[in-house]
Amino acid sequence: MKKKFQNSKTETVVYFICSLVGLLIVWQLAVSFTSLQKVMPSPFVVLGFIGQSLTQKIGGKILPLHILASLKRVFVGYFLACIIGIPLGILMGCSKTGKAIVKPIFELLRPIPGLAWIPLAILWFGIGETSKYFIICVSAIVSIILNAYAGASQVDQTLVGAARMLGAKPAQIFLYITLPASVPQIFAGLQVGLSSSWMAVIAAEMIRANEGAGWIITTGMESGNTVQILAGMISIGLVGLLLASLLRLIERGLCSWNIQGR
Amino acid sequence: MSKVEVNHLTKSFGSLKVLDDISFQVNDGDFLCIVGPTGCGKTTFLNSLVKLYDIDDGEILINGEEVDLNKHSIAYIMQEYSTMSWLTVKENIQFGMKVRKFSKEKLNRKTEEVLKMVGLEKFADYYPEQLSASMLQRVSIARAFAVEPDLLLMDEPYGQLDLELRFRLEDELIRIWQETKTTIVFITHNIEEAVYMSQRIMVLTNKPTKVKEDFVNPLPLPRNVTEEKFIEMRNKVTNLIKWW
Numbered sequence: 001m002k003k004k005f006q007n008s009k010t011e012t013v014v015y016f017i018c019s020l021v022g023l024l025i026v027w028q029l030a031v032s033f034t035s036l037q038k039v040m041p042s043p044f045v046v047l048g049f050i051g052q053s054l055t056q057k058i059g060g061k062i063l064p065l066h067i068l069a070s071l072k073r074v075f076v077g078y079f080l081a082c083i084i085g086i087p088l089g090i091l092m093g094c095s096k097t098g099k100a101i102v103k104p105i106f107e108l109l110r111p112i113p114g115l116a117w118i119p120l121a122i123l124w125f126g127i128g129e130t131s132k133y134f135i136i137c138v139s140a141i142v143s144i145i146l147n148a149y150a151g152a153s154q155v156d157q158t159l160v161g162a163a164r165m166l167g168a169k170p171a172q173i174f175l176y177i178t179l180p181a182s183v184p185q186i187f188a189g190l191q192v193g194l195s196s197s198w199m200a201v202i203a204a205e206m207i208r209a210n211e212g213a214g215w216i217i218t219t220g221m222e223s224g225n226t227v228q229i230l231a232g233m234i235s236i237g238l239v240g241l242l243l244a245s246l247l248r249l250i251e252r253g254l255c256s257w258n259i260q261g262r
Numbered sequence: 263m264s265k266v267e268v269n270h271l272t273k274s275f276g277s278l279k280v281l282d283d284i285s286f287q288v289n290d291g292d293f294l295c296i297v298g299p300t301g302c303g304k305t306t307f308l309n310s311l312v313k314l315y316d317i318d319d320g321e322i323l324i325n326g327e328e329v330d331l332n333k334h335s336i337a338y339i340m341q342e343y344s345t346m347s348w349l350t351v352k353e354n355i356q357f358g359m360k361v362r363k364f365s366k367e368k369l370n371r372k373t374e375e376v377l378k379m380v381g382l383e384k385f386a387d388y389y390p391e392q393l394s395a396s397m398l399q400r401v402s403i404a405r406a407f408a409v410e411p412d413l414l415l416m417d418e419p420y421g422q423l424d425l426e427l428r429f430r431l432e433d434e435l436i437r438i439w440q441e442t443k444t445t446i447v448f449i450t451h452n453i454e455e456a457v458y459m460s461q462r463i464m465v466l467t468n469k470p471t472k473v474k475e476d477f478v479n480p481l482p483l484p485r486n487v488t489e490e491k492f493i494e495m496r497n498k499v500t501n502l503i504k505w506w
C-alpha cells in the first residue's frame with residue numbers, strides 16, 4: 001500500500017513537470033510560428049527577466065522583496081478573514097439563532113465582489129496599507145464563511161446521536177464531533193480564500209503602491225512592458241502554488257484520517 | 263441495572279402515525295427482543311427512547327425517571343455506521359469511556375478486552391475509512407460494550423455481519439448478559455436470532471405500530487437452533503409477524 005502511495009506521488013510530480021514543460025513548448029512554438037510574437041514575448045525572455053530581477057531592481061526593489069511585500073498584505077488580509085470567517089461560519093452552522101442573525105446579512109453582502117469595496121476602502125481607510133488589507137479580507141472571507149458553515153451544518157447527526165448516547169455533553173459534542181468533522185470543509189474554504197486573496201492583492205496594489213507583485217504588473221502595463229507584466233503574473237502564480245501546497249500539507253497533517261486529505 | 267417503562271407512547275411523522283399508544287415494561291436485567299415487519303417503526307421506537315426523536319404523546323421512564331442521557335448509563339448501537347472517521351478504531355472505542363471519565367488503567371483494559379471480543383486487535387490503529395462495513399459495525403459494538411452500560415439498546419446490529427461472526431457475537435452477547443445482567447433491548451427482523459438470544463420477545467404490528475404479543479421465551483440457555491422446541495418457537499413468532 002505504501003509502495004503504491006509512493007509511486008502515485010512520483011507520478012504526480014512527473015505529470016506536474018511534464019505539464020509545465022508542455023506549456024513552455026506550446027508557448028514557445030506559438031511565439032515562434034504565429035503572429036502572437038507581436039504581442040507576446042518568448043517564455044525564455046520572461047524567465048530570463050525573472051532570473052535577472054532576483055538581483056536587479058524593478059523600480060526600487062528586487063523581485064523577491066516585491067513578492068514579500070505582496071505576501072505580507074495577503075497574510076494580514078487572509079489571516080483577518082480566517083479569524084473572523086471560521087468562527088462566524090461555524091456559529092451559523094451550529095446555532096439556529098446564530099444562523100438567523102448572521103445569515104441574512106451575509107446573504108446580502110455575499111454577491112458583492114471584493115473589488116467593489118475599493119472605493120469605500122479608500123474613503124474609510126485612505127490609500128495606505130489598511131485599505132489593502134481590508135480589500136483582501138473581504139475578498140477571501142466569503143468562501144471561508146460559506147465552507148465553515150457547510151462543514152458545521154452538515155455534520156452527520158448519527159454521529160452526534162452516538163456521542164450523546166455515550167454521555168458526551170454539548171460542549172464535548174462541539175469539540176470532539178462538530179469541529180473535527182468540519183475540518184475538511186474548512187480547509188476547502190481556506191484554499192479558495194487563499195486564491196481570492198491573491199486575486200485581490202493585485203487590485204489592492206493598484207490603489208496606490210510602490211512595491212508588490214501587483215505593482216510590477218500595473219507599472220508594466222503603464223509602460224507597455226509585456227515582459228514585466230508576465231514576470232509579475234508568473235511570480236504570483238508560483239508563490240500562490242507554493243502557498244496552496246503548504247496549506248494542503250497542513251491539511252494532510254490535520255486530516256490524516258481523510259482519504260482526500262492524504 | 264435499568265428498568266424501562268413505556269406508557270402510551272405515540273409518535274407520528276406528519277400525517278403518518280408510526281407508533282400508536284404503545285405501553286410495556288422492560289424489567290431490570292431483561293433481555294428483550296423486539297421483532298416486527300420491516301418498516302413497522304422499530305427504529306423509531308428506539309430513537310424515541312433515547313430522545314433522538316421527540317414523542318407526540320406518552321412517556322418513557324428509566325427507573326421511574328424521565329430519560330436523562332447524562333444520568334442514565336445507556337449505550338445504543340445503531341443500524342447506521344456511527345464511527346468517527348477522524349478517530350482510529352482504538353480512539354473510537356475509547357470515546358465513550360473518556361467522556362465518562364474511566365480511569366486510565368480501566369480504559370486500557372476495557373479497550374483490549376472489547377477489541378479482542380470483536381476480533382479487531384490487529385486493526386486498533388486503523389481509521390474507519392480503511393475498514394470494511396462489517397468491521398465498522400464491530401467497532402460500534404465494541405464501543406457500546408466498553409462503557410459497561412446499564413441499558414443496552416441494539417438496532418439490528420448484526421445485520422451487516424457474516425454468519426460466523428454473527429453467531430460468535432450472539433453467543434458473546436448472551437454471555438455478557440448472563441454475567442452482567444445488563445438490561446438489553448435488541449431489535450431484529452431475524453426471527454431465529456430473536457428466539458436464540460432473548461429472554462422475552464415482543465412482536466409489533468405493521469404501521470401504526472402496536473404491541474401484538476409480548477411473551478417470555480421459556481427455552482433454556484444455551485439454545486440449539488435444530489431442536490424441535492426451538493423450531494416450534496421460531497414458527498410461533500413467524501406466524502405472529504405475518505401481516506399480509
